Amino acid sequence: MVYHLESQSPFQGLLIHVAGIGWLIRDDKGAFLKARSDILFGIYTPSEAEAMGLREVLSWLKNQNLTHFLIESDSLQVVQGLSSKSFDSSFDLIYVKDLLCIFPNAYISFVKRSTSRVVHLLARETLSSSDCMDWVNHPPSFLCNVLSSGSI
Template sequence: MFKSVEFKEETTLHIFTECIYAKAVWSLSGLPLITHGFNSFAQWLDFQFKNLEKGSCCLLLMLCWKLWTARNDKVWNGSLPSPSTLVEGSRRYLANWTNIVREDTATSIAKNSSVHKWDKPSSGFYKLNTDVAVSTLNRSMGFGWVLRNDTGQFVAAECIPGKGVFTPKEAEAMAIREALSWIKREGITHLQIESDALEIIQSLKQNDEDSSCDLILLDIKDLLRSIHHVAISYVSRTANVVAHSLAREACSMSVRQEWISVPPSFIVNELYSDLN
């Protein structure tokens, strides 16, 4: 485990370029960076953008994001990945994200549309969509999920309010776990699951370890193993609007609410739109 013992002024320039941990990350990244002689992080970033090729700029941004995530994980959970783990994970995530963007683009061109819409599941299957919304003002979260059959007919949905604010990855994982717990209790099989949480889907498919939410991911994997004929995949936000509306509504609720057969009025228009 990499440990830092520095106690310097907490500036963005220090966080991203001057601390021991950041220096180790940039050294392992292989990027030809100039890291000294800058008065601000914005100046440092602007200089790198002007001197790096497009692919290197993408990796630079990914590493900055992962550095910030790792720092938050250290503050809130006391864990910090090694610099080499962070760099390798960033490269893998960037490659996967690039592939998904390419696939989404190809699909959009094939359909002559830049907007992805919800699709009915395969014959004999149900489709479960999940999402999470966060209210930083009220320090609360909302989980939402919706279940539809192979004709697109509404089957069930739930709004689940939550206290506190977790990392986006933890919150998205919790939303999937809550939905699958209901699915298991109801004994539903032949299930296609969709979420717009790219990083969670990647972690589940690649068996990635993530100290910030590895226990939640293990719960999800156990639930998936208990369901016959199940698949989980990433979907764009535009194909996940009903689940997002449920999650957003859950943020303003004090108790969870469940609907069976008859949907709540605030998602009726979106359910109809998904079918047309």
């Protein structure tokens, strides 16, 4: 389900920022819970990387039995693809759509990268990383200032 923030009341649940194959999860009060930065082998378009990131975070949420969340993505093509009945299959959204069907309280919203510093920083770090990285309960140092200032 696509959820447009500007027309709804504030969301109560987990807030997930996806940036390519990196993602960050905060609770409904804005507290940091987890972040992950994966690596990709091969050459992928930004939309393909975003779809892979969505697949990974949805798989993780499923394994953790977390069901009420809002995902913010800076890929308009992916968000539109997920909300339409037909979409460009040059990148595989079928698995992502199937995963979303098991989450009745899941929402996805498009957010411009320029309006979300955390998404921008996470995407940049993900691209420059040569290893998978996980952070739990304590954010990575490159996000501390943004998270503490509230200018997410």
